[in-house]
Amino acid sequence: MKSARPLRAVIVDDEDLARAVVREFLSAHADIEIAAECRNGLEAVRVLSADAPDLLFLDVQMPKLDGFDVLELAPGPYAVIFTTAFDEFALRAFDVSAVDYLLKPFTRERFDAALEKVRERSASAPALRGLLEEHRSATAPLTRILVRDGAEVHVIPVADIDYIEAQDDYVCIRAGRARRLKQERLSSLEKALDSAVFARIHRSYILNLDRLARIEPFTRDSRVAILKDGTRLPVSKSGYDRLKTLL
Numbered sequence: 001m002k003s004a005r006p007l008r009a010v011i012v013d014d015e016d017l018a019r020a021v022v023r024e025f026l027s028a029h030a031d032i033e034i035a036a037e038c039r040n041g042l043e044a045v046r047v048l049s050a051d052a053p054d055l056l057f058l059d060v061q062m063p064k065l066d067g068f069d070v071l072e073l074a075p076g077p078y079a080v081i082f083t084t085a086f087d088e089f090a091l092r093a094f095d096v097s098a099v100d101y102l103l104k105p106f107t108r109e110r111f112d113a114a115l116e117k118v119r120e121r122s123a124s125a126p127a128l129r130g131l132l133e134e135h136r137s138a139t140a141p142l143t144r145i146l147v148r149d150g151a152e153v154h155v156i157p158v159a160d161i162d163y164i165e166a167q168d169d170y171v172c173i174r175a176g177r178a179r180r181l182k183q184e185r186l187s188s189l190e191k192a193l194d195s196a197v198f199a200r201i202h203r204s205y206i207l208n209l210d211r212l213a214r215i216e217p218f219t220r221d222s223r224v225a226i227l228k229d230g231t232r233l234p235v236s237k238s239g240y241d242r243l244k245t246l247l
Helices: 016-026 041-050 067-073 088-096 108-120 125-139 186-192 237-246
Strands: 007-012 032-038 055-059 079-084 100-103 144-149 152-157 163-167 170-175 178-182 198-202 205-208 212-217 223-227 232-235
Touching: 007 016, 007 041, 016 032, 016 108, 032 041, 041 067, 055 067, 067 079, 067 144, 079 108, 100 108, 125 186, 144 178, 152 178, 163 186, 186 198, 186 205, 198 232, 198 237, 205 232, 232 237
Parallel strands: 007 032, 007 055, 055 079, 079 100
Antiparallel strands: 144 152, 163 170, 163 205, 170 178, 198 205, 212 223, 223 232
16 A cells, blocks of 8 residues: 555554554654554544544454454454454464454564555455454354444344344344444344344344244235234245244
8 A cells, every 4th residue: 555645543452552562663654644542442433433544553352342343333444454462373364354463462573564564455345344254253143233323333232122124235223212224234144143033034124033922914925023012024935934943
């Protein structure tokens, strides 16, 4: 990645010393300036939502929102260098996804080598999406869903979800009176949710089975699910077959 202007970098790490090390190592690189430092994932999402940098130094393990959560909520077009205490074998997926990483404690030489990679090429959005999907698959089933609304982050426990509806390129997550829109495919969430609790009852709906009161006929080949709060959701033939195996 080459530019006539300095590259703008954001450092995200919950450890003061770790941020200081990155700051010190960056001081030797006149073509990179520090745009912001963040002490946790929530701060990072707010900063990245307001102004995307060229380069992100991102810790993996942080409280509340970890590095993967930050990338899910603010994927950006920026290059990412992970800074982490994970062992090198656990990070092979990062290489596959063309994202570099620095294993703590890292040397100035290793740091400089990572920056050289960034100058030559930036991490692409498809690569980051692939990395996030790999991470989600490895940690499934989901226990929470994160939704960004501007700089605000909503954390929805999956146990609170009544159903999820596909709406074009988004999904609408219904949890009690709250309805949250998230840019994601319904099929992606289906894979990540606990299949013993959440069922795809229709091409446009995933239902929390704990909310189901009864199923009634609707047409010859379809039915309707009646939720405990009275909400009615369509059930396709394949969805009904799926429900029969779960109930």
